[in-house]
Amino acid sequence: DNPASVKRQLAQLFDLSLRATVPDEPDVVPLVDACAVKGGVKFGDYQCNNAMGIWSKVKGKQTGFKGPPAIGQAIVNNLPPSEMIDSCSIAGPGFVNIVLSKKWIAQRIQGMLIDGINAWSPRLPVKRAMVDFSSPNIAKEMHVGHLRSTIIGDTLARMFEFSRVECVIRRNHVGDWGTQFGMLITYLFEKFPNPDDVSGAAIGDLQALYKASKVRFDSDPEFKLRAQQAVVQLQSGEIKYRKAWKRICDLSRAEFDKVYQRLGVQLEEMGESFYNPYIPGVLEKLDNLGLIEESDGARVIYVEGVNIPLIAVKRDGGYNYFSTDLASLWYRLNEEKVEWIVYVTDIGQQQHFDMLFKAYRRAGWLPKDENAYPKCTHVGFGLVLGEDGKRFRSRSSEVVRLVDLLDEAKRRCKTAILERDTAKDWSEEEIEKTSEAIGYGAVKYADLKINRFTNYTFNFDQMLNDKGNTAVYLQYAHARICSIIRKSGRDIEEVKRNGKIVLDHEDERALGLHLLQFPEVFEEACTNLLPNLLCEYLYNLAEIFTKKFYSNCQVVGSPEETSRLLLCEATVTVMRHCFYLLGIEPVYRL
Ligand code: ARG
Known part of the structure; x- marks a missing residue:
């Protein structure tokens, strides 16, 4: 449920048209997508791609359609009237290109400014969710993999919260019970x-x-x-x-x-030790269901499609990582009544979780349909590499103290800030706070912007660069927009109440459209548990603002000042919300 998504709203509209266009094809579902830029041009804001598919279904039948373009035209003709759409055109083999009404775009942004960003939140059909993340092992090294889990896991928890999940549990499953x-x-x-x-x-x-x-x-x-x-x-x-x-x-x-x-x-x-007393009972239940077998003196469970068994009890009668996860999952589902559990670890543990979930499905403790609730998902991520392309290690020893790593990021930012003229009149506290926000934020962003399945290279120079796709660049962009608003000398709350957004310039319109696409990008990021999509969106937002809107549309002192200030305010509102989701503290001046 994501009512603010433009894509979904269009899909609803086109669904009505499709029912009228091909009443005998109830299976046809609307295919609506944002238009990509091709060779520097865009033919519309969105497109509906149903005509070709419908043509292949109805070709032989007596429908009167002569080909996909005719179907496209019929889809357009059957669209119910809507304030959203300005115009539609047919292109190529029947694509319907949709141009949104700029008045409608402006109204939607204005609405968000008044009601707040929560007006753009989707609703996940879950009341209680859990993110099992970070989870280092006691007395062993907390390594960069745990840092990655901590950063990704925290963002996923924030994404669930924004999706109106009432209770999001952030669980640290520390390894406190090993041999x-x-x-x-x-x-x-x-x-x-x-x-x-x-x-x-x-x-x-x-x-x-x-x-x-x-x-x-x-x-x-x-x-x-x-x-x-x-x-x-x-x-x-x-x-x-x-x-x-x-x-x-x-x-x-x-x-x-x-x-x-x-x-x-x-x-x-809630570490591994917590579940120790629950292990025998859970194993007994599994045994009663006939899942536990004897193999080589160990007690094991066979699961579909994996040729090695899950070892529930070792040969010496001891419990292991699996025994604990069998018990902890039981506890989470039955005692904590969690409907969606997300486990964030490196991809190396994929098989472990695959086997765990399959054992639960075999027991009938999780639904056969992987997408039904209660649901378990393993969120795997790649390795953190050093600049030499090998597993990340510090120069001096083979272990990297994460605290040192974070302190180093902050130290470098502080040095850079002290070199700037603008920081001359800053208080010691502001310098500290800003260095932390930028330094820690940069480490987080460098990790989150990478598709989590890929390995990522840890490189201070890259992540702290103020140009390119980094948190530092984004913080600058954000601070600059804040300063534009400040310099106008206007009371932005008053402007919000009484001003009106107008999108007559093409770059104003491009910025407005991108702002409006936040809900659908967020939905995709949430569905696939991919925070990098939010980073990409945020970076594009900063780019559109800086390179298009701000380069070509004067804000302060122009006849369009009021409307443009509102666009600035909408941009920082969405930017700050993205920062929030990514766990980055925004900086208001730099
Ligand atoms: N302690 C494990 C590790 O460091 C991660 C635990 C993940 N969570 C779980 N329920 N198994 O690799």
Whole structure:
């Protein structure tokens, strides 16, 4: 349900025409799309592409149509009168080109300015949705892949919220229950025989601890044995072990929080350990349904189309990543009553989720139809690469501390800002805030603008460039428009109430049309869970504003000042909303 979408409104109109044009073909659905620019020209704003398809259906029948162009003409003739459309024409083999009424475009934008951007929101048929994202592993490295998951996941959650989902749960499924804890705790106890000495300060750097204990684990069989026993102790709730486990988790959490705080991302943690008590019950239910089989001593589930089985219980009776996800999904569907769950991880985990969802379908716990609710979707993404084309690593060590990465982005922005004349009279606070908004925003945008399936190359120089498709460029564009409005000296709220938008210049009209297309672009981004479509839209908006509208239409001091100021205000409103969806803090002056 997306009433503000121009494409949908046109489709409704053309549907009425099609019913009248080919009453005997009830299966024909309207095919309406925005027109692409071909060789620098556009023949309309939208087009209806049904004529050719209808012709191939009715060719042999007695309909009186002589060919697709005649069908196109009939479609036009049968259109009910509408304020939306200015004119239609037939092109080539029967395309119907549609030119929208500029008066109608202007009214729609004006309406949005008065009612706010929420007037343009769609409605997803879901009350409760969950985005499972970020989800780093305790005591292990929080790597750039987790950064990608955090950035993409946060945007998807914001997109659901804008789609009027009442409750959007941002779930941090941290890996706090692996066998790594046996190893870590055993190592800690060796260093600190008195458990009360195990403090954050004593543990120091968790990643170093992880590495050191891993070395012991791999080289010393006796240590390994003790580590394995420690896992059992921990899982059976032995107090001393639980305490050490909690200390380690708290320490990791504090480190993760530094990243979330910088990114302005909020997550609700419910780690793997939470679901541990639910595993036996869920496995029993699956067993009763006849899904669990014995294989090589392990308990497994076979799913359609995959030649390896899902291992629900390991040979040694222990649980694994799969056991936890079987239980957590059960909890989410039955206890939390979530209707759509989106899991954001690298593409490497695609098979894991495919098998998980298929097992649930086999059990009848998810509908056979993948698009029906309750629904589960894996949102996979590609690798983050360094400039050498290999997996991203920092120069000094093999791990990249995400906090350092974000701080570096901010530092570089601050340097650039301090070099500018305009920042001379800025307060220390404004400089800090602006550097953060631009720096963190640039990291997010560089990630989000790439189609998530592709790998992306992390490059500070590229993402912080103020030209080209970067957040920095967009922030400049936004700040410049804000300054135009400020310089007019007009009270923009008053202009909104009393002014009127007129789109007589072709560049005014082009800007207006692009603004109006936000709802349909958003819908596509949401349906396919592709934030890059929003970035593309936003970049085009800034380009149309700067290169067309602002280059050719004087705003302040022109006879059209009022209308043009409203167009500026509409542009920043939509820009800021895109920024919001992408998790980017807008900057009002630069
Ligand atoms: N902790 C996992 C990792 O770092 C991601 C968890 C994703 N969520 C889930 N429910 N499996 O790869």
